[in-house]
Amino acid sequence: xxxxxxxxxxxxGRPLETVLTRPRITAAALRLIGATGYESFTMSGLARxxxxxxxxLYNHAASKQVVLQWLQDHVMTMVDVAGFGAxxxxxxxxxxxWSYRDIFxxxxxxISIMAVLPVTGAPQTLRMYETVAAGLASARVPTAQIVPSIxxxxxxxxxxxxxxxAPADIFETGALAESSPIFSAAVRQGExxxxxxxxxxxxxxxxxxxxxxxxxxxxx
Amino acid sequence: xxxxxxxxxxxxGRPLETVLTRPRITAAALRLIGATGYESFTMSGLARxxxxxxxxLYNHAASKQVVLQWLQDHVMTMVDVAGFGAxxxxxxxxxxxWSYRDIFxxxxxxISIMAVLPVTGAPQTLRMYETVAAGLASARVPTAQIVPSIxxxxxxxxxxxxxxxAPADIFETGALAESSPIFSAAVRQGExxxxxxxxxxxxxxxxxxxxxxxxxxxxx
Numbered sequence: 001x002x003x004x005x006x007x008x009x010x011x012x013g014r015p016l017e018t019v020l021t022r023p024r025i026t027a028a029a030l031r032l033i034g035a036t037g038y039e040s041f042t043m044s045g046l047a048r049x050x051x052x053x054x055x056x057l058y059n060h061a062a063s064k065q066v067v068l069q070w071l072q073d074h075v076m077t078m079v080d081v082a083g084f085g086a087x088x089x090x091x092x093x094x095x096x097x098w099s100y101r102d103i104f105x106x107x108x109x110x111i112s113i114m115a116v117l118p119v120t121g122a123p124q125t126l127r128m129y130e131t132v133a134a135g136l137a138s139a140r141v142p143t144a145q146i147v148p149s150i151x152x153x154x155x156x157x158x159x160x161x162x163x164x165x166a167p168a169d170i171f172e173t174g175a176l177a178e179s180s181p182i183f184s185a186a187v188r189q190g191e192x193x194x195x196x197x198x199x200x201x202x203x204x205x206x207x208x209x210x211x212x213x214x215x216x217x218x219x220x
Numbered sequence: 221x222x223x224x225x226x227x228x229x230x231x232x233g234r235p236l237e238t239v240l241t242r243p244r245i246t247a248a249a250l251r252l253i254g255a256t257g258y259e260s261f262t263m264s265g266l267a268r269x270x271x272x273x274x275x276x277l278y279n280h281a282a283s284k285q286v287v288l289q290w291l292q293d294h295v296m297t298m299v300d301v302a303g304f305g306a307x308x309x310x311x312x313x314x315x316x317x318w319s320y321r322d323i324f325x326x327x328x329x330x331i332s333i334m335a336v337l338p339v340t341g342a343p344q345t346l347r348m349y350e351t352v353a354a355g356l357a358s359a360r361v362p363t364a365q366i367v368p369s370i371x372x373x374x375x376x377x378x379x380x381x382x383x384x385x386a387p388a389d390i391f392e393t394g395a396l397a398e399s400s401p402i403f404s405a406a407v408r409q410g411e412x413x414x415x416x417x418x419x420x421x422x423x424x425x426x427x428x429x430x431x432x433x434x435x436x437x438x439x440x
Contacts, residue, residue: 108332115382120394126403129391133403145425146406147391151418152426155379156372162335163375171349171367174340183346183353186366198371205365206372206430213429 020052020060026070033071038109043067065113072110073122078103081131089139090211093153096132097207101157105164115158140219149214156206163199171198240272240280246290253291258329263287285333292330293342298323301351309359310431313373316352317427321377325384335378360439369434376430380423388418 028050033041043064047057061067080099083092104111119126129150136146177184190198245266252269253261263284267277281287300319303312324331339346349370356366397404410418 112328112332112382115379116386116390118387118390118392120392120396123396126393126396126400130400130403133400133406137402137406143406144409146403147410147418148422148425151383151422152376152380152429155383155422156376156426157379158382159335159375159377159379162332162378163371166336167338170336170338172338172340173346176340176343176346180346180350180353182357183350183366186353186357186363189364190367198367202368202371202375205368205433206376209372209429209433210426213425213432 020050020056022060022070025050025057025061025067026074029067029071030074033107038107068110068113069117069121072107072114072117073124075103075107075110076122076125076128079128081128084131084135085138089135090215092135093132093211093214094207097153097157098203100154101160101164101203104158104161108161108165111158111161136214141214141217142219145214145217149210149217153207153210156210160199160203160206163202166199168198240270240276242280242290245270245277245281245287246294249287249291250294253327258327288330288333289337289341292327292334292337293344295323295327295330296342296345296348299348301348304351304355305358309355310435312355313352313431313434314427317373317377318423320374321380321384321423324378324381328381328385331378331381356434361434361437362439365434365437369430369437373427373430376426380419380426383419383422386419391418 025046029041029046032046032049036045041064043057043061044054046067047054050057061070078099080095081092083095086092087095104114114122114125117125119129132150133146136149137143141149171183171187173180173184173187190201196204248270249261249266252266256265261284263277263281264274266287267274270277281290298319300315301312303315306312307315324334334342334345337345339349352370353366356369357363361369391403391407393400393404393407410421416424
């Protein structure tokens with residue numbers, strides 16, 4: 001519903017709850033989660049932030065799971081697909097993958113929803129897939145290889161989004177260093193040599209491996 | 221605590237709750253979750269399955285989160301690392317990665333715990349890292365590249381474990397096919413050409429990309 005429609009409803013004197021639409025509920029959920037996080041996100045808190053009774057909210061969104069599905073689809077519109085059609089295929093793919101990881105790193109609880117939600121329930125997500133698929137098709141990646149390429153990239157992106165949220169000392173072996181000498185040395189040397197954040201080094205390494213492999217699928 | 225210790229405690233007439241150890245609680249949690257799933261897993265259900273009062277269980281495991289952390293570390297012992305030191309490095313790495321994905325595909329709720337839990341709280345997980353790191357070091361992967369390689373592999377494995385749980389029709393565009401012609405064609409062609417499960421095709425593609433890249437890091 002556009003703002004104009006919305007104003008129309010108000011002028012007509014309809015009760016506020018009739019203007020509870022998917023975009024409005026989604027926007028309110030995004031604001032609330034941005035302010036207080038996923039842990040404390042509840043339907044009653046969301047209803048309060050919309051200025052309606054919980055029962056009114058439930059009339060429009062059957063469950064918290066439904067709201068999170070709407071939110072997941074909305075968050076996809078923030079992923080940067082502007083490179084496709086405008087930049088070389090691999091530059092566009094890297095730009096998409098980094099922004100996708102960064103956005104889901106701040107919305108980690110959406111990953112388990114996203115990973116199993118059919119695209120028919122997520123039109124914005126499908127739009128994104130179409131843009132990425134078109135980018136790969138223009139780069140002459142064989143049609144049958146496009147879905148495996150996207151799924152492999154996404155799996156890597158989802159796992160990497162979790163890794164961004166990991167504590168900096170996740171691999172510090174501490175008192176257990178003696179029983180893990182090789183891994184402990186690898187952790188130390190990795191820290192000394194690389195100036196970048198651990199998660200970014202690993203993401204770049206894996207992403208370049210995948211982009212390279214996709215590049216070698218291209219027809220001449 | 222071994223079974224022998226356990227029998228000793230019983231013979232000595234000590235109350236049952238003194239034999240609530242981390243391994244026993246973990247084993248009971250694994251059995252319970254295997255039978256009824258993660259959704260319905262509760263501390264009171266776990267206490268019941270151990271034949272103790274919830275308060276007795278809480279004396280040994282401060283929270284459900286703690287039990288899930290123990291379970292995560294235990295599940296790591298099921299990952300197949302037997303190839304390292306016995307098979308070529310890349311064969312061992314593939315064997316490890318496929319078994320790691322398969323095991324976490326049946327323990328998806330552990331992924332978000334695993335991804336952010338410091339290794340000092342997870343000795344079995346650290347053992348696994350040590351074995352994989354030793355395998356890569358023997359293959360002459362430079363020490364500073366070992367952690368980024370493992371993290372990239374794990375991120376891909378975690379994301380792929382979610383994908384195994386996805387419904388078969390997750391990419392069926394249905395009524396939205398007209399607005400996503402390229403992606404819809406890619407989904408159809410991917411299905412026709414590959415005899416294998418969609419998730420396995422994508423996992424193999426990404427894993428081979430990563431193994432190939434790690435191979436090219438090796439010193440001569």
